[in-house]
Amino acid sequence: MGKSQKKRSMRRHNPVRVPDSHLPKGLAAASSSSTKSLEIPPIIQKMESPDASERKWACVAVSNLIHNDPSTRRLLQGKNVVGALITRLTDNEDEVVTEAMGTLRNLCIDGGFDICAEMYNKNILTPLKSFIPKISSMLSQFLATPSTAPENSRKMVYEFADNVITTLWCLSETSNKALNAINQINLIPFLTSFLASRESLPLSPVIAAAQCLYVLTDGNPPAINEVRADASYISSLLSIVQLKEVASNGKQREQDDRRLTLRVLATGVLRNVSPIPPPSVASSMDLDKDIILPLLQHVITSVTLADTSQSVLALVSQQANESPINEPPIKNLPKSDHKSDSERELERLENVLRTVQLALEIMTGMCAMLPDSEPHGDDEVEGGDDLDEETEKPNGDAEMEEVGSTTKPTFLPTLVPPLLTLIQPVALSFPPLASISLHPPTTSVLSAIHICALECLNNIFLALATSEKPAIADDVESGQRIWREIWIALGSVGVEFGLGQERRKEMWEIAVGVMWGVSNVWKGHIVPDEEQIQVLIQFCDASTDPQTKVQCIGTLECMAQHPQSIEANKRILHYLLSLLPTSVSPSAIGTEPLIQVISSLIDIYSDEAMPYDTNFVQNGVLETLIASVDGVKKVVKAIDRKKQGGYDLKRRGMEVRDNLLAFIEYRRELGR
Known part of the structure; x- marks a missing residue:
């Protein structure tokens, strides 16, 4: 089967950003689509004013203008607002520095990778580094003698710390270059000090510190090793995760929600740094089974997406009827x-x-049972067309052990039902096809939840499909129900993949991987539907991603093996045969998908006793396969083992090539 969807060394997208891919590119387009273009020149001008109050006003005005307004944000970016704000971080007035830092933080969140990369390139890390010891010193004073500083001063420092940490978190997701630079700042002690002192600090900077720590320990050995090496860090994280939940309502509910966020972030850090070495008490615990999984299961079952979506719609309607509290004109004050x-x-x-x-993000990592393939060095692939069987292979055993009890199918009944619920779209899941969402932040997070839940299901079923006879395979009714639920979700998603609808396409791409896993676990029991077959064929033909094509073909292969569905088998057979090279023309589908086509045809017709084998005989499949041999050999021979992924693809191609030759001989023998 295909590789696990576990992602290695990819910076997760800033999870707060509202996607703006539906907007046209370029300054002219931003200017025409923004309603605030006339307000920008005076703001940029006042950023350099000799009057500190005007500089402060300009910083706040930028923050107000960009709030959920990507057109204006892009227009400001084109006027070098990032460079101007970074300059203000060294202003001689503390209030200007504070407002500039808050606005840069908001730009990071609203602007995603592009603006973060611009900030890094314009050397924002230099002033940020200088803030760390100053914040640490002031916090130490506040904690030691709380009565010595006015409440307003403490509040300003806490907010400033929150903004600095959040910006560092966003920057660390921008690129490996930025991450490596941040590794040199020695942030871990600074961040963990917030966790250790959480009872004496506001929640916002503590959560920001936990989020930054979670990102920094995601596949980043320097940070992982530093956290592992200090038992007090692990102790703080454990104590956060094990906090007891207290039921409340009213204003306290918001605080409780945020404490739950902090607990989930702490579980994420613990997973990132596992296994935890002695002498930490956590080294002898089954963290996944006893601590992390119960909390994550509680979180993903605690919310009903449909109800939340309806609540948001009601609040948006209520907002429209409220008197505008926040409307003082930009000409006077922010x-x-x-x-x-x-x-x-x-x-x-x-x-x-x-x-x-x-929670879904962390759970997806827990369910990633299969090792990723890594490219091999040149010294490992020298020689002829045959690969040395003794060549060192990626070691999957260690990773299988590391995830411990979560590899067992016994967790499946408790994980799958809530995940299936979370993949079902609701009213605000995607923007309308002809306009923007009524509340873009909610739409952004809902679509992200659907995608994360699918990724988690993908890893679960990839693991089950490659394990030896999982007990769950005997529960045919569950398999058929899961299959139906996936298609119901996709029916709600639709197939409109234009600008602004990229998340719909992403749902399909991940769902095909889930379907491949499900149909493999319950192979022979998924009844193929003609419409579903046609949709998969069309999606495969339309996709430009080789892995998506492979997954479509693999799913069709499993659907074709339902014994009684002879017509459906014939439909799939004709499609697969159309993808083969002939004696006069190569295949147009691409190398990896072609290898999967050959493998699928062999698997479907490896048992001549199956009722649908009549299609093999009546449609001249053997002759078509014989005619494809030279084309298949050329494709396999052309695979460059030195390219990323080429080593494993070459091995797989050679294996399938040899299997094709053996299969042809086998079917010839049957014909005699």
Whole structure:
């Protein structure tokens, strides 16, 4: 089967950003689509004003303008607002520095990778590094003698710390170059100090520190080793995860929601740094089974997406009827930070959904049972067309052991039902086809939840499909129900994949991988539907991604092996045969998908006693396969083992080539 969807060394996209891929590129397009283009020149001008109050005003004004407004953000970016704000980080007025830092933080969150990369290239890390010891010193003073600093001063420092940490978190996801530079700042002690002092600090900077620590320990050995090496760090994380939940309502509910977010982040860090060495008490615990999985299961079952979506729609409608609290014109002063009740509740609901997304992200890693393939060095692939069987292979055994009890299919009944619920789209899951969402932040997080839940299912079924006779395979009714649920979800997603609808396409791409796993676990029991076959064929033909094509073909292969569905088998057979090279023309489908086509045909017709084998005989499959041999050999021979993934693809291609020759001989013998 295909590789596990476990992602290695990929920077996760900033999870707060509202996607803006539907917008046209370029300054002219941004100018025409922004309603605030006339307000920008005076803001940029006042950023350099000799009057500190005007510089402060300009920084706040930028933050107000970009809020959920990607067109204006792009227009400001084209006017070098990033460079101007970074310059203000060394301003001689503390209030200007504070406002500039907050605006840069908001730009990171709203702008995603592009703006973060621009900030890194314009050397934002230099002023950020200088802030770390200053923040640490002031926090130490506050904690040692709380009464010596006014509440307003403490609040300003806490907010400033939150903004600095959040910006560092976003930058660390930008590129490996940025991550390596951040590794040199010695952030781990700084971040863990917030966790250790959490009872004496506001939640916001503590959560920001936990989020930054979670990102830094994601496949980043320097940070992982530093956290592992200090038992006090692990102790803080464990104590956070093991906090007892207290039921509450009203204003306290928001705090409880955020404490749950902090607990989930702590589980993510613990998973990132596992296995934990002695003398930490965690080294003798089954963290996954006893601590992490129960919390994550609680989180993903605690929210009903349909109800949340309806609540958001009601709040958006309520907002439209509220008097505009935040509307003082930009010509005079920045608008107030005061938020209406509906705005606060919208933010709370979004944060609840973000916590579900985070839990799914961590759970996906737990369910990634299969090792990733790594490219091999030149010294390992020298020689002829045959690969040395003794060549060192990626060692999957260690990783299988590392995930411990979660590799066992016994967890499947408890994990799969809530995940199937979370893949079902609701009212705000995707933008309407002809306009933008009524509440883009909610749409962003809902679509992310659907995708994360599918990724988790993908890893579960990839693991089950490659394990030896999982007990779950005997539960045919469950397999058929799971298959139906996936198609119901995809029916709601639809097949409109234009600008602004990229998440719909991503849903399909991941869902095909899930279907391959499900149909493999319950091979021979999934009844193929003609419409589903046609949709998979069309999606395979339309896709430009080789892995997606492979998954479509693999799914069709499994569907074709339902014994009684002879017509469906014939339909799939004709499609697979159309993808083969002939004696006069090569295949147009690509190397990896072609290898899968050959493998699928061999698997489907390896048992001549199956009722559908009549299609093999009546459709001249043997002759077609014989005519494809030279073309297949050429494709396999042309695979470059030195390219990324080429080593494993070459091995797989040679294996399938040899199997094709043996299969042809086998079927010839049967004909005699």
